[in-house]
Amino acid sequence: MPMNLKGRSLDSALNFTTDEINYILELSQELKRSKMQGLHTNNRPLVGKNIVIMFQKDSTRTRCSFEVAAADLGASCTYIGPTGSNFGKKESVEDTAMVLGQIYDGIEFRGFKQSDVDALVKYSGVPVWNGLTDAEHPTQMFADYLTMKEFVGDLKGKKLVFAGDIKNNVARSLMIGAAFFGVNIVLCGPKAQWDIVKNGPDHKAVYEACQKLFERNGGSVEFSDNKLEAAKNADAIYTDVWVSLGEDFSLFEPRIQELGAFQVDMAMIKAAKEDVIFLHCLPAFHDDQTLFSAEIKEKFGAKYPVVATGAMEVTDEVFKSKHNKSIQQAGNRMHTIKAVILATLGY
Numbered sequence: 001m002p003m004n005l006k007g008r009s010l011d012s013a014l015n016f017t018t019d020e021i022n023y024i025l026e027l028s029q030e031l032k033r034s035k036m037q038g039l040h041t042n043n044r045p046l047v048g049k050n051i052v053i054m055f056q057k058d059s060t061r062t063r064c065s066f067e068v069a070a071a072d073l074g075a076s077c078t079y080i081g082p083t084g085s086n087f088g089k090k091e092s093v094e095d096t097a098m099v100l101g102q103i104y105d106g107i108e109f110r111g112f113k114q115s116d117v118d119a120l121v122k123y124s125g126v127p128v129w130n131g132l133t134d135a136e137h138p139t140q141m142f143a144d145y146l147t148m149k150e151f152v153g154d155l156k157g158k159k160l161v162f163a164g165d166i167k168n169n170v171a172r173s174l175m176i177g178a179a180f181f182g183v184n185i186v187l188c189g190p191k192a193q194w195d196i197v198k199n200g201p202d203h204k205a206v207y208e209a210c211q212k213l214f215e216r217n218g219g220s221v222e223f224s225d226n227k228l229e230a231a232k233n234a235d236a237i238y239t240d241v242w243v244s245l246g247e248d249f250s251l252f253e254p255r256i257q258e259l260g261a262f263q264v265d266m267a268m269i270k271a272a273k274e275d276v277i278f279l280h281c282l283p284a285f286h287d288d289q290t291l292f293s294a295e296i297k298e299k300f301g302a303k304y305p306v307v308a309t310g311a312m313e314v315t316d317e318v319f320k321s322k323h324n325k326s327i328q329q330a331g332n333r334m335h336t337i338k339a340v341i342l343a344t345l346g347y
Contacts, residue, residue: 006346009121009128012114013138013176014209018217021180027339028146028332035072035335044074045347049105052078053131054087056111057245061282061330062131062139066108069338078104088116097123106345109133112246127344129337134169135202140281141173142336144238145181147329151277152235156182156218161234161272163188163227163262164313165255167196170240170281172206175221179213184220188230189262194223227261227268234272238279239264239313252296260306264314269323278318280326285312286319 003023013021034040053066063079070077080087087096093116100107101124109117110131120128130138149155160178162171166189175197178185187197198207207221214220224230231237239262242255269276285293288310297310309316318324 003343004346005343007127008344010138010340010344011117011121011128011130012136013141013173013180014206018180018213021177024336024339024343025142025146025149025181027343028142028336029149031338031342032146032332032335040072044072045342046070046345047074049073049075049345050078050103051075051106051108051341052080052100052104053108054080054085054110055131056082056087056109057132058082059110059132059245061333062108062110065139065333065337066131066341068334069341072338073342075105075341093119094123096120098125101125106341129340129344132169135172136176137169137173137281138176139333139337139340140170141177142340143329143332144174144279144281145177145183146332146336147279147325148183148236148277150328150332151325152275157184158235159184159186159233160236160238161186161188161230162238162240163230163264163268164239164259165189165193165242166223167193167200167203168240168244170238172197172203174238175210176206176213178219178221179210180217182214182218184222186222186224186230186234188224188227190258191223191225194225197223225261227264228271231268231271231276234276236277236279237264237268237272240281241283241285242312249292249295253300256296256300256304256307256312259313260304263306263312264318266315266317266321269318269321276323277325278314278321278323279329280314280319280324282326282330284314284319284326285310286314287311287316 097120106127108129114133114135166187288294288297293310301308
């Protein structure tokens with residue numbers, strides 16, 4: 001059933017209701033079917049609309065998804081990269097927001113501080129879409145659960161395991177999504193991180209909000225520091241990079257020490273359901289074919305066997321297996337982002 005979300009911003013998924021989140025996911029499915037059937041060329045409701053996408057952090061998938069989504073819908077799209085604006089440097093976030101709101105019908109922001117997204121929402125006067133901050137990654141979350149739904153069926157009651165840095169933005173968004181969709185999510189990582197997820201000053205309110213949603217929608221969030229135990233009966237296993245874009249290279253060694261025990265390998269896959277799917281928001285360090293992973297292999301491979309091949313958060317064997325659905329997951333970014341744009345611009 002159509003739902004009026006005109007003028008709304010996707011700054012945080014928690015600012016939406018369960019019905020609204022489910023509507024966006026259902027709209028994503030509808031738009032994907034339309035595109036697969038070639039029907040999207042006959043319906044471009046956003047002709048004459050203009051959106052801008054602002055990136056403090058580069059991303060292949062987020063940029064391409066927004067640009068193609070806008071084009072399919074008939075809107076123009078302006079890209080502003082990390083060096084293409086004085087945002088927060090020579091011009092305040094508030095001033096930038098007010099100016100962009102005079103020119104564009106919608107603003108996407110991908111960067112660091114959640115407060116920057118909040119300021120864009122407050123001062124621009126147009127819908128703002130969070131393409132990633134240190135706090136949350138809501139557009140990724142929609143693609144994650146659309147992919148799960150396609151491969152494992154109805155989401156309610158399904159088991160998703162996230163292995164690695166369980167306090168990061170992707171893990172948090174997956175927990176939020178699980179609470180909306182009734183998924184049982186297991187966060188598998190260091191015990192100290194679980195304490196942060198539940199009680200950290202920037203985490204506690206989100207954890208408590210999710211608990212209320214779980215009570216209403218079903219599902220649960222649990223913790224494990226044993227990846228093989230966590231993987232039992234899992235429908236999906238998800239991981240993310242150990243060091244995010246923008247973080248210093250010096251963090252790799254301590255992250256290898258902290259997170260190496262949670263690398264997704266075939267032992268973990270075999271401990272799950274036979275048809276378990278593997279998910280990753282990409283890019284993934286699964287071999288030595290990137291500059292970073294080659295350097296990790298050279299510097300730390302002898303000292304830490306877990307990265308001896310250049311693979312970090314996931315092994316090459318898993319990534320190249322039939323279980324890997326991260327490529328389809330990346331493709332779903334475009335369909336879910338299209339749904340977010342369409343719904344919040346009021347069409």
